[in-house]
Amino acid sequence: MTSLAGTRGLIRLILRRDRFLLPLWVLVLALLPIQTAVGIDQFYSTPAALRELYGTITSTPGLLAMLGPVFGATLGAITAWRAGLVLTVVGLASMLSVIRHTRTDEEAGRRELLGSTVVGRNAPLAAALLVTLAADLVLGALLAAGMVGLGLPGTGSVAYGLSVVAAGWMFAAVGAVAAQLTEGAGAARGIGLGTLGVAYMLRAAGDTGGSDSGVGWLSWLSPIGWAQQTRAYADERWWVFALPVALVVVLVSAAFALLARRDVGAGVMAPRLGPATAAPGLRSPVALAWRLQRTALLAWTAGLALMGALIGSVADSVKNMANESSQLKDVLERLGGEKVLSDAYISGAMVIFALAAAGYAIQATLRLRSEEEGQRAEPVLATSVGRVQWAFSHLLFGLLGPAVALLAAGLAEGLVYGLVVGDVGGELPRVAAGALVQVPAVLVLSGLAMALFGLLPRLAPVSWAALAASAFLVLIGPLLRLSHWLLDLAPFSHIPKVPGADVSAVPLAWLLGIAAVLAVAGLAGFRRRDIVSTA
């Protein structure tokens, strides 16, 4: 087939360009679950301890929403659950890898240069897909081998490895389609990320209420859900693998079909013309920042509100879990009745919302960095806009944006939950307050991102590591029985569990103070330093 001519050469080119990146993500993603298995084995060495952990997980909706369902009280099943995020991350890495070697090259004009040599029309997409799918396979094989090496059952390990491969393949295929749709790589990544986000949220919503919440079917709408429903280490369901295979075949065929119908450099969606003059309001750095950040703000707000509504709709049914265990019921009654369980469920979900909002906060704040590195800060700073004024225009979104998104989540959750239990007037303010108390902890991460941007711009991405560490401490830390001072490092550990617990102002004021100091330090540092340029 001449349309595939040159694929082999392109594969070599991709391997050369990604000679560090590709092995890095494959190795990191392979080591994470193996490391997790070792850790769990250390802390929960007996079957009784594993059963206890299993009980804790299944009764903590926040954990189920974040990581997915757990299918058994064995080391393998709990490891597969604990490393559940690997499925999302491998999807992300695979998708970005495909877009990077197709649309990004095309947008940059490198594809054109290649197209003039003996390279077939389908070769770049085929090469990008082959490399990515092969990397996923290597990852799966490493995982399965590693797990067997740790003494876990072979069948389960193969199923586990394959579930990771399936997640990677499905989103590589999603990336292949997204890369055909738009002219810009950024927009293609946006489509891919949006798809991944929806898949994650559907799965989270479906899994959050445990196995009999009535919304479990939502997980079956999500490719990530499929990968988990193969149930590695817990009576593997091999037939489920038919779903990812079918999806990959459909999406990859669609991508090649779309490719055949469009011009090099063009997207399936035609770019629209913009206005010839700017709207009267586009006359300040804040107006520009709003133009650049509004889509993300609306997407995060809508996403969190949707999650809130889903959690609100199942919160009341959580109390059914208590009916199955009379011992749990006794404890609950002493604590204040069945409502405690729903409240704990709602406040647990708030932590997840807060972590998501913190991700958005960092993204919005670090827009400063990408504007600077992309040399789009320079033209603005060469006008009569001051540095602080410019930095503040984006920081504003890092500070207010997450508050808006969290409030939307709280209101949606409170409204739906109120409607279910028939007390909107009572529940709406309680639940919304639960979302709002998270804001100070989120702002600490906005402040950290700002401080790094202003003082140590090269280290700005460390903000993401801080978020990952916080998430680990607040979600997994208690399970691993980490010491208190370690847990206290995460700003989210200091937030009262609302609704349920009393709100004390002191920790919230401290967090706000820390956030303010960090942000001001960042602004002060930015006033003093050189603006980076690559030229």
Next chain:
Amino acid sequence: MTATAIAVSGLVKKFGPTRALDGLDLTVNTGEVHGFLGPNGAGKTTTIRILLGLLRADAGEARLLGGDPWADATELHRRLAYVPGDVTLWPSLSGGEVIDLLGRLRGGLDPKRRAELLERFDLDPRKKARTYSKGNRQKVALIAALASDVELLLLDEPTAGLDPLMEAGFREVISEELDNGRTVLLSSHILAEVEALCERVSIIRAGRMVESGTLAELRHLTRTSISAELAAPPNGLAELAGVHNLQIDGTRVHLQVDSEKLDGVLRRLVAVGVRTLTSQPPTLEELFLRHYQAEQPAGGDGQRQQEVSR
């Protein structure tokens, strides 16, 4: 208004171990188009970024329109416009939006001039910035700068992506700017453009000024090539000051001579008797190439190095 728009002396900027600027001096008079030349990596862009207050100088002094480019950045920026060499725009904004936004952030823009420039540069302002070619992105930045009512234009290789027709248009527009009394610092590699527009030029290399003056002055500093057939074999030519690359083949002579020493050489040739004579005036290319290619000074200042190599 001050008589010097830009006054830079002893400017030093280090990036880690490399000294991007190493004691740079630069003076630009108000109301002139000043050519700013030098090989890639000589420090032209770094100088402009310091003048814009984007970078902080490690040593030396810089004055811009009578103010301090770092401390008074925002006030000074109302009075100047900048066109970067590599224009990157916000992909989701249309060209027209970018022009208006930058103009407004600078403190206002003349809508009539904007329309006229759009026409002259043949730019469709409705297209999204992501779909513009390099040349069109350059035009967006140029129009935003030229339609603003400012005293000083800082242009960093502004025509690098323009086609020859647009480049000619650019020259026309800049000449008009000059008539309006604006000052322009024009960093460029295009010698024809510099020759057409600039009264004075400064050449920098390795972070230092190596030559500065009017084009006539600089021409004067360079060499003229002479080929002659004489009545008899000449002698004593080699001893004359300012003679280079002397080749004597019987009665035929090829030599190069520093322009200011031309008189003495001609007198000597006439004394021998001249049959034929061709002389080639120095081209701007030769002038620049000499400065671009010259050896890195081993020590001391570049100016003296220049004297010695002559």
